[in-house]
Amino acid sequence: MNSTLTTDRQDERLSGNEGLRGAIADVVERARGGDLGVIPVVVGLIVIWTVLQILNPIFLSSANLVNLTLESAATGIIALGIVCVLLVGQIDLSVGSVSGLSGAVLAVLFVVKGLPVWLAIVAAVIMGAVIGWVYAQLFNRFGVPSFVITMAGLLAFLGLQLYVLGTKGSINLPFDSGLVNFAQLDFVPAWLSYCFAVIAAVWLFGSGYLHAQERRRAGLSARSLSMLLIRSLALLAVLAFVVYYLGQTRGIGWMFIFFVALVLIMHYMLSRTKWGRAVYAVGGNVEAARRAGINVKAVYTSVFVLCSSFAAVGGILAAARLAAANQSSGSGDVNLNAIAAAVIGGTSLFGGRGTAFGALLGIIVIQSISSGLTLLNLDSSIRFVVTGIVLLLAVVVDSIARKSRTSHGRA
Numbered sequence: 001m002n003s004t005l006t007t008d009r010q011d012e013r014l015s016g017n018e019g020l021r022g023a024i025a026d027v028v029e030r031a032r033g034g035d036l037g038v039i040p041v042v043v044g045l046i047v048i049w050t051v052l053q054i055l056n057p058i059f060l061s062s063a064n065l066v067n068l069t070l071e072s073a074a075t076g077i078i079a080l081g082i083v084c085v086l087l088v089g090q091i092d093l094s095v096g097s098v099s100g101l102s103g104a105v106l107a108v109l110f111v112v113k114g115l116p117v118w119l120a121i122v123a124a125v126i127m128g129a130v131i132g133w134v135y136a137q138l139f140n141r142f143g144v145p146s147f148v149i150t151m152a153g154l155l156a157f158l159g160l161q162l163y164v165l166g167t168k169g170s171i172n173l174p175f176d177s178g179l180v181n182f183a184q185l186d187f188v189p190a191w192l193s194y195c196f197a198v199i200a201a202v203w204l205f206g207s208g209y210l211h212a213q214e215r216r217r218a219g220l221s222a223r224s225l226s227m228l229l230i231r232s233l234a235l236l237a238v239l240a241f242v243v244y245y246l247g248q249t250r251g252i253g254w255m256f257i258f259f260v261a262l263v264l265i266m267h268y269m270l271s272r273t274k275w276g277r278a279v280y281a282v283g284g285n286v287e288a289a290r291r292a293g294i295n296v297k298a299v300y301t302s303v304f305v306l307c308s309s310f311a312a313v314g315g316i317l318a319a320a321r322l323a324a325a326n327q328s329s330g331s332g333d334v335n336l337n338a339i340a341a342a343v344i345g346g347t348s349l350f351g352g353r354g355t356a357f358g359a360l361l362g363i364i365v366i367q368s369i370s371s372g373l374t375l376l377n378l379d380s381s382i383r384f385v386v387t388g389i390v391l392l393l394a395v396v397v398d399s400i401a402r403k404s405r406t407s408h409g410r411a
Helices: 002-016 020-032 039-055 062-087 095-112 117-142 146-165 178-184 190-217 225-246 254-272 274-284 286-291 296-322 334-344 357-375 380-410
Strands: 170-172 324-326
Touching (some): 039 357, 062 225, 062 254, 062 334, 062 357, 095 146, 095 170, 095 324, 095 334, 117 146, 117 296, 178 254, 178 296, 190 225, 254 296, 254 357, 274 296, 286 296, 296 324, 296 334, 334 380
Antiparallel strands (some): 170 324
C-alpha cells in the first residue's frame, strides 16, 4: 500500500513538472536554491531600457537599436571568450591588447604586405590561438596565476601592437573590401531574417523534444509537448517582431548574426558535449574533476586558447567596423567592457556557473547604457560610473546567489 502511494506521488510529481505550473514551480525552486540564471540581467535590461526610453524617446527607435546591435558584436565576441575562462575560475586581462594586436596584424598583412584578406584573418586568429596556448603552458607547467600571466600579456602585446603599426601609428582598411562591408554595410535580407526566426523556433522545439525524450527514458520529469510548443511559438513571435521592427530601417547586420551564431555554437558546446561538462566540473571543483578522470590541464588549455582566439576575432571585427587599425585599438574600455559583459550576463567570478548567452545579454546591457547616455549628451564619465554600478550589482547578486546555493545544499 505504501509503495503504491509512493509510486502514485512520483507519477503525480512527474506529470506536474511537465505542465506550465510545473515549469513555473521549477523556476521558483531553482531561484530559491540560488540558481537565478538570466533572470537578474533580463530584469535589469528591461529597467534600463524603460528608463532610457522615458528620458529620450529615440532610444528604442529602430535606427538606434540597429546601431546598438552592430556596436555590440565585436566586444561581445571578446566577452564570449571571457565567459570560457571564468567558467573554470580563471581570468584573462589581456583580451583588449590581443584584440588590438590582431587588428594591427590584419592591417599590416592585408594593406601593407598585400596578402588576401582571408589569409590575413586566418593569420591573426592563429596568432590569438598561439597566445592562449602559451598562457596555458605557463599556467599548467609552472603554476603562474592567470591574473599575473595575462597582466604581463596586456603590457607585452600592447607594446607589440605599437611596434607592428610602426611610426605611422594607424593603417586604414580599404572601404571597398569585403571585410569592411561585412562590418558596416552588409545586412540580412528581410525574407532571410524571417527564415532564421523560423529555423530558430524549430530548432528550439526539436532539441527540447529530444531532450525531453531522453529524460523520460531515464525516468525523470520533462517538459510536455504542449509546453515545448508554447515555448517555441513564443520565441518565433519575439524574433519575428524583432526582424519586423529592425527592418523599419536597415535590418539586422550580418556581423551581429555572426556574433549570435558563435553564441549558439558555444552554448551547444558547453551544454551538450563532454567537453562542456568537463569545463563546468573543473570550475565547480577542480580536485573533484581531477579525481573523476577529467584531464584538467587540457580543459585549461582549451579555454585559454578559445579566449585569445575570440579576442583576435573581436579585434578583427572592431578594426573592420572602424575601417582602420591604430594605436588605440583594443585599449580604453574594451578590456573592462568585455569582462564586465561576461559578469553582468550572469557568469560567476567563482567559476562553474554561467552560459554563452551571458556574453550576449551582458554586452547588450553595457552597449545600451553607452548608447542611452550618448543620446542624452552626458559626459563619458557618467557612463563609466553607471557601468561600474551595474557591474557591482551583478557581482553582489552572484555572491548572494552563491551563499544561497551553499545554504540550500546544506539544508
